[in-house]
Amino acid sequence: MAEEPNRMIAPSPIGETQNRLLDAAEELFMEHGFEATTLRQITAAARVNLASANYHFGGKEALFQAVLTRRLDPMNIERVRLLDELETNAGARPLSVEQILWAMFLPAMQLSRDRARGGKNFLRLLGRAYVDPAPFIRNFLKEQYADMVTRYKKAFSAALPHLPKQELSWRLHFTLGAVAYTLAGTDLVQVVSSLSPQDADNDEMFLRRLLPFLVAGLESPLKDPSVVKEAT
Amino acid sequence: MAEEPNRMIAPSPIGETQNRLLDAAEELFMEHGFEATTLRQITAAARVNLASANYHFGGKEALFQAVLTRRLDPMNIERVRLLDELETNAGARPLSVEQILWAMFLPAMQLSRDRARGGKNFLRLLGRAYVDPAPFIRNFLKEQYADMVTRYKKAFSAALPHLPKQELSWRLHFTLGAVAYTLAGTDLVQVVSSLSPQDADNDEMFLRRLLPFLVAGLESPLKDPSVVKEAT
DNA sequence: GTCTATACCACGATAGAC
DNA sequence: GTCTATCGTGGTATAGAC
Numbered sequence: 001m002a003e004e005p006n007r008m009i010a011p012s013p014i015g016e017t018q019n020r021l022l023d024a025a026e027e028l029f030m031e032h033g034f035e036a037t038t039l040r041q042i043t044a045a046a047r048v049n050l051a052s053a054n055y056h057f058g059g060k061e062a063l064f065q066a067v068l069t070r071r072l073d074p075m076n077i078e079r080v081r082l083l084d085e086l087e088t089n090a091g092a093r094p095l096s097v098e099q100i101l102w103a104m105f106l107p108a109m110q111l112s113r114d115r116a117r118g119g120k121n122f123l124r125l126l127g128r129a130y131v132d133p134a135p136f137i138r139n140f141l142k143e144q145y146a147d148m149v150t151r152y153k154k155a156f157s158a159a160l161p162h163l164p165k166q167e168l169s170w171r172l173h174f175t176l177g178a179v180a181y182t183l184a185g186t187d188l189v190q191v192v193s194s195l196s197p198q199d200a201d202n203d204e205m206f207l208r209r210l211l212p213f214l215v216a217g218l219e220s221p222l223k224d225p226s227v228v229k230e231a232t
Numbered sequence: 233m234a235e236e237p238n239r240m241i242a243p244s245p246i247g248e249t250q251n252r253l254l255d256a257a258e259e260l261f262m263e264h265g266f267e268a269t270t271l272r273q274i275t276a277a278a279r280v281n282l283a284s285a286n287y288h289f290g291g292k293e294a295l296f297q298a299v300l301t302r303r304l305d306p307m308n309i310e311r312v313r314l315l316d317e318l319e320t321n322a323g324a325r326p327l328s329v330e331q332i333l334w335a336m337f338l339p340a341m342q343l344s345r346d347r348a349r350g351g352k353n354f355l356r357l358l359g360r361a362y363v364d365p366a367p368f369i370r371n372f373l374k375e376q377y378a379d380m381v382t383r384y385k386k387a388f389s390a391a392l393p394h395l396p397k398q399e400l401s402w403r404l405h406f407t408l409g410a411v412a413y414t415l416a417g418t419d420l421v422q423v424v425s426s427l428s429p430q431d432a433d434n435d436e437m438f439l440r441r442l443l444p445f446l447v448a449g450l451e452s453p454l455k456d457p458s459v460v461k462e463a464t
Numbered sequence: 465g466t467c468t469a470t471a472c473c474a475c476g477a478t479a480g481a482c
Numbered sequence: 483g484t485c486t487a488t489c490g491t492g493g494t495a496t497a498g499a500c
Contacts, residue, residue, distance in 0.1 A: 033267065035268050049467060049469080050493095051468070051469080052468085131363035171445055174413075174414060174446075178406040181410070182406060214406075216449045216452035217446065270476060282476090282485085282486095283477090283478075283485070291477080292477080468497100468500095469499095470498105471497100473495100475490105476489105476491080477489090479488085481486080482485075482486095
């Protein structure tokens with residue numbers, strides 16, 4: 001008891017090896033995905049013993065979750081805080097779709113600019129996690145951040161009151177897809193560098209393109225398309 | 233020589249074991265992703281010997297590519313054919329974004345309705361492939377279908393002449409993300425069944441939601457957003 | 465407590481015998 | 483064209499040094 005002075009109070013001063021493991025794992029999981037990354041690679045990169053991954057985290061899956069949690073928990077707390085703030089300022093008026101999206105992306109952008117918090121690497125890993133088929137990852141994301149998701153869903157619902165719940169769910173699903181795929185950035189480097197190398201590091205430029213796309217899609221009017229289909 | 237009567241002429245009557253392997257592989261890759269799927273699982277499901285996968289296809293990666301090629305080659309040929317047809321009919325007028333998207337999705341929808349060609353399973357696998365981090369998958373998709381991609385990019389460019397090339401590339405990137413993520417359908421089942429079970433099998437309903445979303449995003453006007461950012 | 469070396473067991477892929 | 487033996491490698495458990 002006396003040997004645990006500041007547990008649950010100061011989360012950061014965990015052991016040196018823990019951090020080295022988390023950093024190395026973050027990098028390698030980001031690069032190769034969960035399955036293709038081995039504990040031997042991770043422990044070698046972190047220059048710690050193979051067994052320490054198991055000792056400190058209890059297994060590969062738990063390590064992966066720890067990598068995500070380290071960055072994601074603070075980010076999501078900030079996301080909710082921002083949304084609360086915006087809603088308070090708006091009073092009775094509902095927020096705009098654009099405002100809500102900003103509240104989602106601003107914390108992510110700040111994180112991506114902070115190398116001490118993982119920088120761009122982490123966002124790429126996050127994108128990868130969202131599209132990974134491993135069930136434990138899916139469940140983890142689903143359970144761990146259900147609060148934030150419902151919180152934002154409610155905000156979107158207020159911003160788009162004319163949309164049926166079902167339609168909104170689909171549109172948010174498409175939105176998440178565009179975001180996750182882009183963050184995962186499997187061919188993002190090519191898209192960017194092929195046309196404008198100076199943009200490669202410019203997350204603001206990136207958001208200036210993504211946000212209008214999403215806003216337009218989310219706000220598009222409901223119309224019954226008894227149209228087109230003229231093919232063949 | 234005399235023992236290979238119809239090589240390169242008739243592609244479909246390949247050996248029974250080949251087809252069993254392809255079918256089993258399609259199912260399992262779709263379910264677990266490339267890395268997490270083992271040749272032992274595949275050969276067991278196909279009830280063929282473990283080594284036959286190697287014998288007939290030359291390895292796990294080649295088998296995966298064969299699974300994709302079998303369905304994707306015909307589908308993409310049809311996609312290009314449809315686009316050609318539409319453009320011929322339109323004469324000098326450029327196609328609309330919606331028409332182009334229909335040309336992309338119609339062959340996919342037809343395939344998804346044809347159980348003999350893999351049905352929905354294959355589209356899910358395709359979505360998974362698009363988001364898989366494995367480099368060989370990325371290169372394969374990139375190289376194998378570069379023609380179709382540039383073909384469609386040109387059509388979109390004609391439909392959206394006011395958009396800078398760079399902007400168009402990004403928007404198509406977002407589009408692909410929304411599509412791939414949705415096809416991969418990692419949590420699609422939940423979205424669908426939670427709200428309307430009868431929609432679960434209705435691909436037309438699905439397209440009626442996806443297409444307007446994409447059209448709105450792709451066609452959204454270019455505006456310089458010196459806006460918002462009012463958060464914190 | 466933390467770290468290390470090492471052993472274990474399961475499994476994937478493949479080459480060579482049949 | 484099929485079966486099997488083998489080799490490398492993965493995650494994990496344990497025993498003991500510090």
